[in-house]
Amino acid sequence: MFGQGLLKGLSVTGRRMLGKTECDMYPYRKRVLPPKSRIFLSMRATPDGKALCNACLTCQQGCPDNVIRIEQDPEDRKRAVSFRVNSGRCTFCGICEENCPRHALTFTQDFERATFDKGTLTYALIADGTATGACVIVERTEPEHPASAEGGEDVG
Amino acid sequence: MNARIFLTQLLGALGLIVILGFNVIIMDWWERKLVGHIHRRPGPMHTGWHGILQPFADMLKMLSKEDIVPDRADRLFFWLGPAVAVVPAFMALAVLPLAPGFALADIGNGLFFVFAMQTIMPFGYTLIGWSGHNKWSLVGALRSAAQLISYEIPMLIVALGILLAAGSARLTDIVNAQSTVWYAVKQPIGLLIFFITAVAEMNRSPFDMPEAESELVAGIHTEYAGMKFGLVMMAEYTAMLVGSWMIVLLFLGGWHLWPLPPSPVWLVLKLYLVQSGIIWLRGTYLRLRVDTMMEMSWKYLIPASLANLMLVGVLATTFKGF
Amino acid sequence: MGLIENAERPNFILTTIDTLLRWGRSHSLWWCNAGSACCSLEFAAMGGARYDMDRIGSGLVRASPRQSDVLLIPGPITKKMAPIFVRVYNQMPDPKWVIAMGSCAISGGAFRESYSMTRGADTVLPVDVYVPGCPVRPEALFYGLLKLRARVRGTSNIGLAHREPIYVPPDLPPEWEAEVREFLGEHEAC
Numbered sequence A: 001m002f003g004q005g006l007l008k009g010l011s012v013t014g015r016r017m018l019g020k021t022e023c024d025m026y027p028y029r030k031r032v033l034p035p036k037s038r039i040f041l042s043m044r045a046t047p048d049g050k051a052l053c054n055a056c057l058t059c060q061q062g063c064p065d066n067v068i069r070i071e072q073d074p075e076d077r078k079r080a081v082s083f084r085v086n087s088g089r090c091t092f093c094g095i096c097e098e099n100c101p102r103h104a105l106t107f108t109q110d111f112e113r114a115t116f117d118k119g120t121l122t123y124a125l126i127a128d129g130t131a132t133g134a135c136v137i138v139e140r141t142e143p144e145h146p147a148s149a150e151g152g153e154d155v156g
Numbered sequence B: 001m002n003a004r005i006f007l008t009q010l011l012g013a014l015g016l017i018v019i020l021g022f023n024v025i026i027m028d029w030w031e032r033k034l035v036g037h038i039h040r041r042p043g044p045m046h047t048g049w050h051g052i053l054q055p056f057a058d059m060l061k062m063l064s065k066e067d068i069v070p071d072r073a074d075r076l077f078f079w080l081g082p083a084v085a086v087v088p089a090f091m092a093l094a095v096l097p098l099a100p101g102f103a104l105a106d107i108g109n110g111l112f113f114v115f116a117m118q119t120i121m122p123f124g125y126t127l128i129g130w131s132g133h134n135k136w137s138l139v140g141a142l143r144s145a146a147q148l149i150s151y152e153i154p155m156l157i158v159a160l161g162i163l164l165a166a167g168s169a170r171l172t173d174i175v176n177a178q179s180t181v182w183y184a185v186k187q188p189i190g191l192l193i194f195f196i197t198a199v200a201e202m203n204r205s206p207f208d209m210p211e212a213e214s215e216l217v218a219g220i221h222t223e224y225a226g227m228k229f230g231l232v233m234m235a236e237y238t239a240m241l242v243g244s245w246m247i248v249l250l251f252l253g254g255w256h257l258w259p260l261p262p263s264p265v266w267l268v269l270k271l272y273l274v275q276s277g278i279i280w281l282r283g284t285y286l287r288l289r290v291d292t293m294m295e296m297s298w299k300y301l302i303p304a305s306l307a308n309l310m311l312v313g314v315l316a317t318t319f320k321g322f
Numbered sequence C: 001m002g003l004i005e006n007a008e009r010p011n012f013i014l015t016t017i018d019t020l021l022r023w024g025r026s027h028s029l030w031w032c033n034a035g036s037a038c039c040s041l042e043f044a045a046m047g048g049a050r051y052d053m054d055r056i057g058s059g060l061v062r063a064s065p066r067q068s069d070v071l072l073i074p075g076p077i078t079k080k081m082a083p084i085f086v087r088v089y090n091q092m093p094d095p096k097w098v099i100a101m102g103s104c105a106i107s108g109g110a111f112r113e114s115y116s117m118t119r120g121a122d123t124v125l126p127v128d129v130y131v132p133g134c135p136v137r138p139e140a141l142f143y144g145l146l147k148l149r150a151r152v153r154g155t156s157n158i159g160l161a162h163r164e165p166i167y168v169p170p171d172l173p174p175e176w177e178a179e180v181r182e183f184l185g186e187h188e189a190c
């Protein structure tokens, strides 16, 4: 019949109009993000401020956008003096995390990084040889890939 | 003129302005809420109770915006455009009765007066669109003129059917003729056509050709900034008020809700129900293409309205008191 | 409102009006979406029912820059497009704000090395809020909007000098600047 579709459309929107709203109410309620969301790079570090990174520069060389800047300790090449991330350039591709042989890099789920000042988007994970507050503290010194902890295959 | 009459008229006019502002504020908020709920989202929430103060926030912002008049715009008509769009709607409000005989001017030719005023509105829209010196707004203005003119014809023919049945062009008489059975029941085809054409006359979605955001940047008011844009919005909401008031008076029995006693409360209730229905349509349907829209008026609505007029004529001569 | 912005020093009436204005402006930030790349889709997601930006009164995405308050730059600005962004920015009425969304708008992101890209929106426009991400999560953009809102709410307008009527980006390559000025001179109708 002519006009059936029009009436059906009205009935659909009418039911929606009277039904419950399904809004996330963002600032008050936050959704649990999917486990593999890649938001903002972080580093695993032990409680005494020792980062797991051994300054192999794999992540710096593999990064397509020159996000990571590592400064090696000239005496001990296996120790990073500073590790800076310019997240204003990062495309969150995850190459650095996958390639890291020590599984030192990890992604946090903290997305609230909007800022008035572009400079604050560059943050240090290691400064003066010690891990900064931006790091994720883990208990063990020897890292373990999250996948292997769950019995999966260790791709590292 | 008698001083007392003059004073009452003045007070009435001021009252109308208050009604107008109140209606714009209420409808702005209600539209955003209702469309939000159609999308299953709550709409404005943070300004007062359920965002009731949202229109005031918008108004404050618009008032304090920089007032841009484009260099090559026609300054006089750029200012005049919104006024020409608002004033006829306002004048039409003057003859629309709220209760039996309770109108600013309950004139004998009220029906024709309202339509005459509605005919001026496309002129205002054309001025708005033309004066901005912008091709999009000009296209919007021409579309608006074409649309309003072609939808006026079936609207008037349907109104003739009402005139035939009621035997008077006084709006109070037309409403009183529906004290038991509404014309919506007696002339359902007429109601359908009148509703469609009224929505088209208000430039509301799905007939919002003049403000087709996907085609013409923002349609006729592309160049309007700040409070002048607010005035254009006000003109649109006022046109919506006049259109739905006419629907309620001509077809939905005005202040009558048989068997309950007549009261202006019913009229206001019906008025806002009709306006909510129009918002519901906006939340449901897609915008028509411009040629399909013109086709709809000239090919279908005008013949249908003529047939409706003929049917009403036959019935009115056959049955007494139809 | 030149009255508030040009006032020499605050008094009781001005501060009251200013408080009202700040309340109104912060609750009614309308968008102008200059959808230049993929982040624009996340903006569309934010406008949808799940994140509903109409809750805080910013639900209207006006197609015309004349009626909007916030210019959103969701993606890279090519050198060819940059004069047009400047033009759109100049067409918006004061007061106006700019949000740079995504790595591309902050620094050029994935296209940073390209010959045809500007390195960030701040080389072209005065950006207020930077929202990092690629793409930005809708919530992250919402957070950026809330930040901007807090700034609009918290910044007094009294004595705030007006911006230049026509904004011309400060450090541009010479040939490009000529293009901007020519474009503005010929077509700008502010």
Ligand code: SF4
Binding pocket: A041, A062, A063, A064, A065, A066, A067, A068, A089, A090, A091, A092, A093, A094, A095, A096, A097
């Ligand atoms: S996620 Fe990609 S772009 Fe970001 S730092 Fe890692 S490798 Fe570089």
Ligand code: SF4
Binding pocket: A052, A053, A054, A055, A056, A057, A058, A059, A060, A070, A096, A099, A100, A101, A102, A103, A104, A105
């Ligand atoms: S973070 Fe990983 S890949 Fe990068 S330098 Fe340190 S150990 Fe090497």
Ligand code: SF4
Binding pocket: A091, C037, C038, C039, C040, C074, C075, C076, C101, C102, C103, C104, C105, C109, C110, C133, C134, C135, C136
């Ligand atoms: S930041 Fe990423 S998602 Fe956003 S525009 Fe650039 S490439 Fe696209």
